[in-house]
Amino acid sequence: MTVSSLSPFAYGDAMQGVVAALWAASIQFDIVRDTSALLRYKTVYLPMPWLIPTADLRNLRSYVEDGGTVCAEAGFASHDDNGWLAPVVPRLQGLGYRERDILATTEGRIVTSAGMLYGSGEVRPISLDGAEAIGHWPDGSPAATSRAIGKGRFIYVGTYPSLYWRTAATSAGVATFLALAGITPDVTVLSNLPVTARLLAAGSDRIVFVFNHAREAGTARVLLPLDRKVAQWLSRSPGSSCVGTSSGQIDLQLEAKGVAVALLN
Structure with a gap:
């Protein structure tokens, strides 16, 4: 697999992007660092989630099995606890997809039944291994997936909506993501x-x-x-x-x- 050309400092932009998008959509959220008590939340969103410690991966898996929804951007669990790129991405098994490559882009477009979902920074072509494709690249290949695990669901998006939202968040684009994630705003x-x-x-x-x-x-x-x-x-x-x-x-x-x-x- 190609090594990402994005700077690790882009994670700061990704965090700012998702915070700005959820704030503008009147979605109430917390920034969570402890993954051992996630069941109070309906959905966990992971922007630019390259490096996730093994213990946190186990907690996320348990959270989904117990009924939670995890939405992960490209590169989910792509690096091990020491920061090295894993030979198989994602490291967590049973999610129903595999990343095959990393392609730099200024705009990634994912076609979904809820509308167009935009990302930035990279697109990551994938192969399906049991997950359902809920979004496709313009050429028809799978770009976003969903898989039921236990009582919950794991959603993967093969680009970085958070980086796109950092500079170009629109209500329609954020609404597309919310629909895919099954998030209904209170207001x-x-x-x-x-x-x-x-x-x-x-x-x-x-x-x-x-x-x-x-x-x-x-x-x-x-x-x-x-x-x-x-x-x-x-x-x-x-x-x-x-x-x-x-x-x-x-x-x-x-x-x-x-x-x-x-x-x-």
Whole structure:
């Protein structure tokens, strides 16, 4: 197998890319370093996951077998505990695919049933060994895979969406990834401005926070769980207002850097 030409420092860009993409999509996430207690999470995303210690590989395998979903980018477990490139990639057996080569690229395009998924840095051609192809390169060869393992699922993507998102994240591209990973956001924001929302849960209570990060005013539609609607407005910026509500939806006029907070029922 060809050795990657990417700098190890590209991992920092990959981390920034996936954080920016999930933040913009209003996905709540944690950055986790301890792999021994992952079952509190529905999905684990691994950007540029070349070097994963053997103990962590065992924990990830157990997490999937117990019902979790792991989404791994290209190069998953490609290096051993000492940093050497493994003769067979990935090192973890039973994932249903093998990487065959490493090709440098500025843009990798994966065609999926949910839309186009873009990556950057490299593409890695693969051969299937039991996994299902859920995405293909433009030439029709497999580019993304899914395999059921125990109660969970392992998803592999043969490029680096995180590196692409670092400079070119789009809501459509991130939505494609979320659909492949089976991730349903608690709240979704439709706006031509950088508006995000977060849902805070405590028992049966839910509070939604909406933030306009732009230095200009604009509108936003916030899609909530269908069984939720606004019970009480707790706070709104002076120049912000609610222009419409219904079950599962809020329409807002937000001032520049405006904030709105509502209790849901």
